[in-house]
Amino acid sequence: MTRTPAVAGLQRYDDVVAHFRIEDEVARLHGDPATGVNAYVECCGRYAGQNRLALRAISAKGDLREYSFDDLADMSGRVGNFLKDLGVRPGDVVAGMLPRIPELVALVLGTWRIGAVYQPLFTAFGPKAIEHRLGYSKAKLVVTNPANRGKLDEVENHPRVAIVLGAGDAPPAGDIDFRAALAAASPDCEPVMRKGDDLFMMMSTSGTTGHAKGVPVPLGALLAFGAYMRDAIGLRADDVFWNIADPGWAYGLYYGITGPLLLGVATTFYEGAFNAKSTYEIIERLGVTSLAGSPTAFRLLMAEGSEAAARVKGRLRVVSSAGEPLNPEVIRWFDAHLAAPIHDHYGQTENGMMVNNHHGLSHTVRAGSAGFPMPGYRMVVLDEAGNELGPNRPGILAVDIARSPLRWFGGYHQEDTPAIAGGYYRTGDTVEYEPDGSVSFIGRADDVITSSGYRIGPFDVESALIEHPAVNEAAVVGVPDPQRTEIVKAFVVLAPTHNGSDELAEELAQHVRKRLSAHSYPREVEFVAELPKTPSGKIQRFLLRKAEIEKRKG
Numbered sequence: 001m002t003r004t005p006a007v008a009g010l011q012r013y014d015d016v017v018a019h020f021r022i023e024d025e026v027a028r029l030h031g032d033p034a035t036g037v038n039a040y041v042e043c044c045g046r047y048a049g050q051n052r053l054a055l056r057a058i059s060a061k062g063d064l065r066e067y068s069f070d071d072l073a074d075m076s077g078r079v080g081n082f083l084k085d086l087g088v089r090p091g092d093v094v095a096g097m098l099p100r101i102p103e104l105v106a107l108v109l110g111t112w113r114i115g116a117v118y119q120p121l122f123t124a125f126g127p128k129a130i131e132h133r134l135g136y137s138k139a140k141l142v143v144t145n146p147a148n149r150g151k152l153d154e155v156e157n158h159p160r161v162a163i164v165l166g167a168g169d170a171p172p173a174g175d176i177d178f179r180a181a182l183a184a185a186s187p188d189c190e191p192v193m194r195k196g197d198d199l200f201m202m203m204s205t206s207g208t209t210g211h212a213k214g215v216p217v218p219l220g221a222l223l224a225f226g227a228y229m230r231d232a233i234g235l236r237a238d239d240v241f242w243n244i245a246d247p248g249w250a251y252g253l254y255y256g257i258t259g260p261l262l263l264g265v266a267t268t269f270y271e272g273a274f275n276a277k278s279t280y281e282i283i284e285r286l287g288v289t290s291l292a293g294s295p296t297a298f299r300l301l302m303a304e305g306s307e308a309a310a311r312v313k314g315r316l317r318v319v320s321s322a323g324e325p326l327n328p329e330v331i332r333w334f335d336a337h338l339a340a341p342i343h344d345h346y347g348q349t350e351n352g353m354m355v356n357n358h359h360g361l362s363h364t365v366r367a368g369s370a371g372f373p374m375p376g377y378r379m380v381v382l383d384e385a386g387n388e389l390g391p392n393r394p395g396i397l398a399v400d401i402a403r404s405p406l407r408w409f410g411g412y413h414q415e416d417t418p419a420i421a422g423g424y425y426r427t428g429d430t431v432e433y434e435p436d437g438s439v440s441f442i443g444r445a446d447d448v449i450t451s452s453g454y455r456i457g458p459f460d461v462e463s464a465l466i467e468h469p470a471v472n473e474a475a476v477v478g479v480p481d482p483q484r485t486e487i488v489k490a491f492v493v494l495a496p497t498h499n500g501s502d503e504l505a506e507e508l509a510q511h512v513r514k515r516l517s518a519h520s521y522p523r524e525v526e527f528v529a530e531l532p533k534t535p536s537g538k539i540q541r542f543l544l545r546k547a548e549i550e551k552r553k554g
Contacts, residue, residue: 013363033196040113043261079110080189090115097121115192122248124518127154196220214413234359242268294323294453316340323453328367376406449478490522500527
């Protein structure tokens with residue numbers, strides 16, 4: 001299925017690529033990365049005083065509150081002064097482990113306002129995952145809520161804690177009442193200007209061959225985030241935009257908070273857990289016109305059936321999908337039952353989005369294609385020797401560093417980055433170029449598992465399993481699942497003193513869930529006598545994965 005979007009007023013993709021100038025992107029900012037820029041100013045401060053809506057926040061109970069850019073300016077100013085009083089300085093890291101509540105946006109903007117660096121901690125993380133991330137970031141403060149506070153008691157040497165409490169509640173001994181502290185703080189806080197190479201976020205990878213790696217995000221990345229929102233999301237001033245991805249991860253933080261606010265367009269928060277029923281209700285209630293999320297979420301909308309979709313058919317102007325390849329069946333279903341064009345987008349935490357079927361630009365859209373390189377990036381396909389390949393020749397997707405002016409990733413935090421070599425950044429994903437210049441995704445070249453839109457590194461899961469006294473060795477792979485794309489399956493070699501059973505399998509799964517996170521625990525556990533290994537002793541996960549795929553075919 002190939003089509004050319006027939007939307008009046010769209011610029012032609014080829015024209016935008018031909019006339020792309022980094023100077024034009026810089027001119028869209030209030031500041032200048034070369035002389036002085038502040039992420040709070042770009043995403044809030046410059047829109048204050050204009051009576052513009054910035055945030056629609058729906059509580060878990062369904063209550064809607066709306067916040068203007070002036071409201072966020074006030075709240076973030078109080079956060080900034082609160083942080084300064086605690087000794088947080090430009091370049092220091094502040095971590096947030098909060099659900100999608102307005103205080104999260106205020107924390108992010110307030111951290112940026114004083115030139116500090118924001119680190120997201122996904123609320124489903126367990127103590128082990130939190131401890132590792134706080135360990136490499138050296139965060140000065142963690143802001144969390146009562147539901148997540150207990151995890152920090154199991155984190156060694158955790159920083160000071162501020163907690164977002166309900167009315168009348170008191171903080172644990174030694175913690176700071178976040179809301180009370182903000183109420184007492186002044187909203188007047190002068191933004192600290194920084195340079196484009198200075199950091200404003202500290203992200204983390206999912207972990208592939210080792211622990212999750214720190215991904216420093218410099219202020220210069222704002223240029224790429226804005227281009228994605230404008231050209232790929234196709235965000236308009238009159239859109240009601242909702243990115244349902246969690247801001248504890250890159251897609252939600254980059255493009256659910258930073259991106260829309262950067263363009264001066266309101267974003268949407270829903271505190272409750274995702275489900276199809278509430279999603280349809282919110283689309284109808286708010287009149288959502290631009291929706292972004294993962295294919296897993298969109299398949300759950302499909303599972304509700306055409307009758308549930310009928311209530312919002314024709315409401316959505318555009319839908320953007322990221323996190324894993326978009327199944328053509330989803331595209332057809334959204335067209336038939338929601339009358340909404342859903343486009344596939346490709347990116348990574350390390351680079352943001354790089355290859356897209358752009359809603360804001362006119363080009364052919366082919367089902368099964370990841371799309372075309374975002375203007376400002378030159379993407380290539382490389383063979384093992386580092387040679388660029390032509391159409392229909394599979395290889396590794398890579399960024400041509402010198403000819404990609406929007407590229408911002410310079411390497412992992414305090415770690416080597418072998419993916420950067422010979423003038424290219426190699427994504428690790430296998431693709432091929434089509435004759436029309438679009439990119440077709442083939443598969444991952446590493447062992448990362450994609451489940452429900454989350455990228456899960458096997459190393460952390462295996463490490464958590466091995467902590468259990470019953471486990472001698474463990475290998476974790478992703479196996480096909482119709483709802484989640486993949487589920488995590490663990491192959492476990494038990495200690496001689498233990499025997500495999502359904503009860504032990506469940507115990508191990510819950511052990512990982514508690515220690516790591518709610519999305520990465522093994523949903524299947526198989527007890528085996530040994531694991532396939534190379535002569536040097538490395539586990540050959542691909543053999544386990546291949547055998548599982550063949551078994552499920554049979």
